Amino acid sequence: xxxxxxxxxxxxxxxxxxxxxxxxxxxxxxVAVVVSAMAGETNRLVELCREIGQPAPALDARDLEYxxxxxxxxxxxxxxxxxxxxxxxxxxxxxxxxxxPLKTDAAHGKARIREIPEDAIGEAxxxxxxxxxxxxxxxxxxxxxxxxxxxxxxxxxxALAAAIGAATCDIYTDVDGVYTTDPRIxxxxxxxPKISFEEMLEMASVGAxxxxxxxxxxxxxxxxxLRVLSSFDPPDxxxxxxxxxxxxxxxxxxIVSAVTPxxxxxTISLLAVPDEPGRAAKIFTVLADANVNIDMIVQSxxxxxxxxxxxxxxxxxxxxxxxxxxxxxxxTIGFSALQEDRDVAKISxxxxxxxxxxxxxxxMFKTLADRGINIQNISxxxxxxxxxxxxxxxxxxxxxxxxxxxxxxxxxxxEAS
Amino acid sequence: xxxxxxxxxxxxxxxxxxxxxxxxxxxxxxVAVVVSAMAGETNRLVELCREIGQPAPALDARDLEYxxxxxxxxxxxxxxxxxxxxxxxxxxxxxxxxxxPLKTDAAHGKARIREIPEDAIGEAxxxxxxxxxxxxxxxxxxxxxxxxxxxxxxxxxxALAAAIGAATCDIYTDVDGVYTTDPRIxxxxxxxPKISFEEMLEMASVGAxxxxxxxxxxxxxxxxxLRVLSSFDPPDxxxxxxxxxxxxxxxxxxIVSAVTPxxxxxTISLLAVPDEPGRAAKIFTVLADANVNIDMIVQSxxxxxxxxxxxxxxxxxxxxxxxxxxxxxxxTIGFSALQEDRDVAKISxxxxxxxxxxxxxxxMFKTLADRGINIQNISxxxxxxxxxxxxxxxxxxxxxxxxxxxxxxxxxxxEAS
Numbered sequence: 001x002x003x004x005x006x007x008x009x010x011x012x013x014x015x016x017x018x019x020x021x022x023x024x025x026x027x028x029x030x031v032a033v034v035v036s037a038m039a040g041e042t043n044r045l046v047e048l049c050r051e052i053g054q055p056a057p058a059l060d061a062r063d064l065e066y067x068x069x070x071x072x073x074x075x076x077x078x079x080x081x082x083x084x085x086x087x088x089x090x091x092x093x094x095x096x097x098x099x100x101p102l103k104t105d106a107a108h109g110k111a112r113i114r115e116i117p118e119d120a121i122g123e124a125x126x127x128x129x130x131x132x133x134x135x136x137x138x139x140x141x142x143x144x145x146x147x148x149x150x151x152x153x154x155x156x157x158x159a160l161a162a163a164i165g166a167a168t169c170d171i172y173t174d175v176d177g178v179y180t181t182d183p184r185i186x187x188x189x190x191x192x193p194k195i196s197f198e199e200m201l202e203m204a205s206v207g208a209x210x211x212x213x214x215x216x217x218x219x220x221x222x223x224x225x226l227r228v229l230s231s232f233d234p235p236d237x238x239x240x241x242x243x244x245x246x247x248x249x250x251x252x253x254x255i256v257s258a259v260t261p262x263x264x265x266x267t268i269s270l271l272a273v274p275d276e277p278g279r280a281a282k283i284f285t286v287l288a289d290a291n292v293n294i295d296m297i298v299q300s301x302x303x304x305x306x307x308x309x310x311x312x313x314x315x316x317x318x319x320x321x322x323x324x325x326x327x328x329x330x331x332t333i334g335f336s337a338l339q340e341d342r343d344v345a346k347i348s349x350x351x352x353x354x355x356x357x358x359x360x361x362x363x364m365f366k367t368l369a370d371r372g373i374n375i376q377n378i379s380x381x382x383x384x385x386x387x388x389x390x391x392x393x394x395x396x397x398x399x400x401x402x403x404x405x406x407x408x409x410x411x412x413x414x415e416a417s
Numbered sequence: 418x419x420x421x422x423x424x425x426x427x428x429x430x431x432x433x434x435x436x437x438x439x440x441x442x443x444x445x446x447x448v449a450v451v452v453s454a455m456a457g458e459t460n461r462l463v464e465l466c467r468e469i470g471q472p473a474p475a476l477d478a479r480d481l482e483y484x485x486x487x488x489x490x491x492x493x494x495x496x497x498x499x500x501x502x503x504x505x506x507x508x509x510x511x512x513x514x515x516x517x518p519l520k521t522d523a524a525h526g527k528a529r530i531r532e533i534p535e536d537a538i539g540e541a542x543x544x545x546x547x548x549x550x551x552x553x554x555x556x557x558x559x560x561x562x563x564x565x566x567x568x569x570x571x572x573x574x575x576a577l578a579a580a581i582g583a584a585t586c587d588i589y590t591d592v593d594g595v596y597t598t599d600p601r602i603x604x605x606x607x608x609x610p611k612i613s614f615e616e617m618l619e620m621a622s623v624g625a626x627x628x629x630x631x632x633x634x635x636x637x638x639x640x641x642x643l644r645v646l647s648s649f650d651p652p653d654x655x656x657x658x659x660x661x662x663x664x665x666x667x668x669x670x671x672i673v674s675a676v677t678p679x680x681x682x683x684t685i686s687l688l689a690v691p692d693e694p695g696r697a698a699k700i701f702t703v704l705a706d707a708n709v710n711i712d713m714i715v716q717s718x719x720x721x722x723x724x725x726x727x728x729x730x731x732x733x734x735x736x737x738x739x740x741x742x743x744x745x746x747x748x749t750i751g752f753s754a755l756q757e758d759r760d761v762a763k764i765s766x767x768x769x770x771x772x773x774x775x776x777x778x779x780x781m782f783k784t785l786a787d788r789g790i791n792i793q794n795i796s797x798x799x800x801x802x803x804x805x806x807x808x809x810x811x812x813x814x815x816x817x818x819x820x821x822x823x824x825x826x827x828x829x830x831x832e833a834s
Contacts (some may be wrong), residue, residue: 011468045493052500066504068511069496072489076462079486083469086482094485098515099560143516222558 001031002135002157007176007231008077017085019235019250020172025090025130032121032131032164034157035081037073045070066139067108067147071097074134074153082132092130095121096144097137102156104138109167110149111138113156125164133160151212162222169219169226170241176230177242178203178210180407181259182411183356185398188408192257193240196247199257199350200226202384206348208263218296219244247352255353255360256405261398262346263391265295266319267376268326269311272302272336280310282333283326290325292318295346296379296388304336313377313388316342344376345394348386349401361385367404371399419552419574422456424590424648425494434719435501436652437589442507442547448539449548449581451574452498454490460489470652484525484554484564488514491551499549509547511749512538514554514562519573521555527566528555530573533580552575568629575632579639582710586636586643587658588628593647594659595620595627597824598676602815605825609674610657613664616674616767617643619801623765624679628661636661664769672770672777673822678815679763680808682712683736684793685743686728689719689753697727699750700743707742709735712763713796713805721753730794730805733759735762762811766818778802784821790814 001193002026003017024031026349036043049066078094085092097104100121104111119268123129135153140146148155156170161169177191178200195203198221204213208381210228219226224307229241273279280299287294297312314322319340354360364385377388389397402408418441420434434450441448454462465473466483472608495511502509514521517538521528538560540549552570557563565572571588578586593607595617614618616635621630636643646658664670690696697716704711714729731739736757771777781802785792790813794805806814 014469048428048493048497049500052431052497053504064501065496065511068492068513069500070493075489075492076465076486079482080465080469083466083480083482083486087470094482096485096562119460272755334453 001170001172002034002153003036003172004153004174005036007172008035008081009039011080014077014080014084015229016235017081017172017259018088020231020238021081021085021130022088022090023235024079024237030088030125030128031075032125032133032160032166033081034135034153034160035074035077036132036135036153037070038077041073042070043074044047059136062196064108064144064146068145071134071145071147073139074136074274078132078134082130085130085132090130091128092121092132093124095131095133097134097175098139098143100160101134102138102160104146104148106140106142106146108140108144108146108260111140111146113138113148113159114119116159118163118165121160122164127145134352139384145412150214150236154212154215155218157226158218158222162218162224166224169224170229171215171226172229172231174230174232175210176239177228178208178244180257181398181402185219185261185395186402188402190408192242194243194245194250195257196250196352197244198383200244201257202348202350202381203260206260206346206350206384206386207264208258208260220393237348252410253353254351254405254407255357256349256351256407257353258350259398259401259405259407260348260350262348263394263395264316265313265344265346265388266316267311267313267341267344268319268322268328269339269341270333270335270337271309271339272304272307273310275302275306275308275336279333282329283310286325286329286333287314287322290321292322296377296386298377307336310335312375313344313346343391343402344388345391345397346386346388347394347397347401348384349405350384351405352383354383354385364401371396371400418587418589419451419570420589420648421570421591422453422459424589425498426456426668429650431497431501433652434498434589434648435505435649437508437655438498438502438547439505440652440655445541447545449542449550449577450498451550451552452491452494453552453570454487455494458490458493459487462490476731481525481561481563485562487502488551488554488562488564491553495549495551495795498708499547502547502549507547508545509549510541511548512548514551515556515560517550517577519555519577521557521563521565523557523559523561523563525557525561525563528557528563529574530555530565533576533589535580535582536727538577539581548635564697568632570622571629571632572635575635575639575641575643579635579641581662583641587646588632589648591625591647592627592645593676594645595625595629595651595661597674598815598819599678602678602812603819606653607825607827609659611667612674613667613769614661615800616769617661619765619767619798620675620677621631623677623763623767623803624681624800625675625677632791633661640726642717642819663731669827670770671822671824673766673767673768673824674770676815676818676822676824677765677767678811679765680811681733682729682730682761682763682805684730684758684761684805685736685739686726686750686756686758687743687750688726688756689721689724689752690727691724691751692719692725696750699746700727702744703742703750704739707738709739709742712796713803715794724753727752728794730763731762744831760808761805762808762814763803763805764811764814764818765801766822767801768822768832769800771800771802780821781818785814788813788817
């Protein structure tokens with residue numbers, strides 16, 4: 001079981017979480033509980049680091065002390081939840097990353113898990129003790145505290161579940177499942193009862209916030225079923241949530257499972273880049289070095305002969321950094337001008353059914369064209385189509401696509417119609 | 418070097434501490450810095466535990482989770498100070514208790530240090546890296562985080578200084594040294610330039626707040642000189658502070674070094690206890706089990722034949738607990754009534770000179786008698802006389818004794834006069 005920051009925001013919420021843990025323990029299940037820092041706590045600790053003058057880019061990446069400082073947030077929560085379970089008469093203990101030990105590489109601030117020896121914690125759980133684990137943290141080869149980066153507690157939970165051979169990894173959050181689209185945009189959005197790892201991975205990578213990409217990748221690799229559940233449901237009457245599992249375990253399958261909007265996108269266009277080998281490579285090396293993740297890329301002919309315009313999208317949070325490093329390298333790259341556009345949104349349509357059903361793309365393009373929405377950019381995978389459009393049309397596009405793919409109807413609905 | 422909570426209360430104070438560390442590092446000295454939690458942080462964490470419902474008596478003694486939670490306070494400070502030193506261009510790193518490892522016993526909440534292997538941290542310091550150590554914490558034989566109890570950061574600092582063979586252990590605090598008495602009571606109180614371990618130990622044990630008894634004991638056992646210094650002095654013009662060292666290293670020595678008041682004392686009197694073997698033992702076993710430290714004990718004849726009245730003093734913080742356990746055992750102990758008195762103060766006169774000079778006690782009793790101050794109770798050691806008096810006379814007694822022993826004059830003054 002994993003509980004995020006809003007689920008453990010204060011002592012009252014921790015008590016509510018304890019009731020959910022109690023339900024599982026009372027049902028005779030061995031339980032490991034991974035917890036995040038209390039909501040707001042990580043920000044408070046990051047702010048202390050910033051006050052010291054730790055420059056922002058280093059914060060997410062390199063610094064060992066930053067890791068030692070922010071990891072205390074989870075340490076406090078795991079201690080408090082273990083204490084609560086003890087008060088309720090259960091055997092429970094907290095486990096810090098170094099105590100398991102959850103071994104990571106040395107990439108501080110975004111460390112990757114290398115190994116979780118399951119003997120010590122597995123034995124404790126088998127003996128009936130509830131293991132309360134600090135998420136987001138591990139220990140590096142040099143025995144320093146290493147944090148796993150954004151969403152790291154989900155990753156901790158999935159990796160631990162795989163290591164101890166858990167039947168499921170239940171991610172408790174402030175929503176009651178994965179939805180066909182953002183319910184704030186489309187009130188007919190439907191909770192998806194079951195979805196495949198592949199689809200969930202695409203959803204996470206195009207911007208669905210409910211789960212982090214790395215945790216889904218890991219669950220898929222180890223075939224550990226994930227459940228997304230609400231920690232705000234009554235402990236004795238939990239909702240069914242969303243099960244994320246192998247595609248083969250899903251009987252009723254829509255062709256399209258979800259329409260996922262990403263509002264915080266941005267585009268940079270470099271004009272009149274000399275059309276020579278190595279220029280594009282130079283651009284994307286510079287951006288990768290600055291830790292900017294690039295998504296859609298389009299190259300189009302420039303008015304200037306022998307030159308091309310290159311556009312690419314990224315998260316809006318990264319555009320200032322991207323612009324700054326590109327301008328520094330303007331001479332080497334050789335572009336004449338740089339244009340930014342922050343008023344763009346990426347709308348993605350996701351479904352494993354696309355593999356076997358043609359026409360998904362044409363429905364998408366026709367639906368958007370009928371509403372007069374211009375597509376600036378397209379990218380696809382085997383089970384996903386993403387389009388970049390103007391921000392102001394984003395909600396209209398989501399509603400139109402949700403309706404076009406009949407996502408308001410239960411799975412199998414489209415097949416039967 | 419050790420810095421307490423008020424010395425690292427916020428980021429600005431941590432920067433000021435960094436300047437003091439810089440001064441030592443720039444002078445070519447290898448430096449280990451032990452830090453406490455930022456002022457208020459430990460209380461915040463303890464309050465979270467209390468909200469969970471962890472009962473108060475257990476808080477100081479048994480709970481492993483309590484230790485894991487409160488130890489985060491020091492972890493944050495050590496990370497922030499290491500980060501600050503790095504920002505200033507120094508090599509520095511934080512060390513948590515488990516990383517050194519500072520090995521303790523399993524007495525959580527008041528663990529005692531068993532062993533500090535100096536190889537890893539010693540090598541780092543020898544290489545020129547500044548070691549910033551989280552005070553107050555270690556790791557138990559079961560690899561759990563253990564805290565050392567009140568004043569634990571002083572103890573960490575002294576033990577570490579002894580382990581790595583430090584030339585001195587400098588305790589930075591919010592006062593600029595050890596004084597002949599409390600300067601708030603007697604403005605002629607004088608900073609003591611040098612004082613012996615034995616005297617400092619007596620001062621700490623009778624209630625002087627500047628250093629904890631255990632840290633002085635440890636320094637004495639390992640002959641590690643301690644210095645008490647102010648972290649609020651300008652880094653480039655530090656005050657001389659107080660050196661606590663072997664008696665033999667002090668040339669000019671007053672007969673009496675200090676007059677130490679303890680205002681928060683309380684007395685319990687048990688009336689008409691049967692005067693039989695084992696009754697007193699029963700009383701003090703019950704109190705020891707309840708973690709109540711007893712100081713002065715007086716037994717006097719009761720009006721009832723074959724019975725005695727027994728009075729003893731303790732810290733006012735302990736009296737409620739003491740009364741409660743004694744009343745529970747009233748039948749077994751067999752007293753007829755219990756009287757409490759919270760309006761008492763203990764005034765102690767301390768000096769190694771007492772060993773070789775007679776008349777110290779008679780000066781004390783005469784001085785108090787001249788002011789009409791009644792002595793309720795007396796206890797002595799080879800270098801200390803303590804008296805219990807009514808609280809309202811405490812300040813008068815301190816001033817009178819400070820004057821009588823000529824403590825406002827520099828060391829050696831009395832000898833020469």
